[in-house]
Amino acid sequence: MKKILPMTIVCATHNGAKRLPILLNSILKNTHLPQQIIICGTSFSDFKFINLHKYKILNIKKIISKIKNQKYQRDLAIKSVVTNIIAQCDDDLELELNYVKKSYNHFKYKKNSKKIVSAAILFKNHNHQAIRWNNAFYDTKIYRFILLLLNFGTRLKYMSVLSSGRIIPLLPKEFLIKNKKTKIINNLQWVCSTIIYTKSAIKDAFFYIPEEGKKSYFEDVFFSHSLYLKNYDLMIDRSIIAYHPITQKTDLDIYLKTIKSQLKIVHVFKKSKIMFYIDVFVFLLIFVFLKIFK
Secondary structure (H helix, E strand, O other), X not given: OOOEEEEEEEEEOOOOOOOHHHHHHHHHOOOOEEEEEEEEEOOHHHHOOOOOHHHHHHOEEEEEOOOOOHHHHHHHXXXXXXXXXXXXXXXXXXXXXXXHHHHHHOOOOOOOOOEEEEEEEEOOOOXXXXXXXXXXXXHOHHHHHHHHHXXXXXXXXXXXXXXXXXXXXXXXXXXHOOOOOOOEEEEEOOOOOOEEEEHHHHHHOOOOOOOOOOOOOOHHHHHHHHHHOOOOEEEEEEEEEEEOOOOOOOOHHHHHHHXXXXXXXXXXXXXXXXXXXXXXXXXXXXXXXXXXXX
16 A cells, blocks of 8 residues: 655646646555545546546546636635645656656655756656757856846746746756756756645735636746745755656747737836847847748
8 A cells, every 4th residue: 555645736727637646556556645636627528537546546626617728726625725745747647657656755854945947847758848059158158148148148948938028947057958967956947837835825826817728838837936036945856756748849829829828927027128028029030031941
């Protein structure tokens, strides 16, 4: 019988009937199990497989949201959490065997911790999901120079937010590839949505809900950066691992969809509108150039 730890995994899903079993099977394989799993879907079809006998041990609570938006759905799930420790997971992740135990260990002695822990999100080849952006940064001098100018000539920090509202997923090189050393980097300005925290963080966080049916671009930035500004220590623990399918490269079409959210970052966190417009102009030129000459 596996030990059950007092923590809850929350997950938002839409049309997730094919993705969720992968996540739940990986939780079943963990050395320890969470006390509760709360999944917020948008229709009963999202949960048609959950009645399988093997999932009964996971104590899954199902919620149906009338609003289709992953951020709204996740927040709805969080309202039903009964444990102090919360772990957010996307529905397309596969968790490594010690995910639950290592996540819990960060908070087991601290009821009201001002710490936000992010898992390392890797592709199946063990490279970090941010490796493409980081390879472009480390290998391209002109790209580093442009970002340096947008940062007023100041050296970029790991996982930072520029005055233009641009998010920077910069990581140490050793974080990007498979390595046997357990490393933690902290004092970050934002972390991805696959995070672990205690309930006390909820009251301090900024919750940004975009329009219904729209993708919640940068929702992890709004949540985590608002806590950074309230002196929470944001960190990535390279030993807590979740695997993610290889994602599509950011192209001009995707970038255009994120501009509104970048402007919202500028408004909410009182960044520079002038730098925002310069930033957008520069990167539009970059994406148009790449689209024409690729």
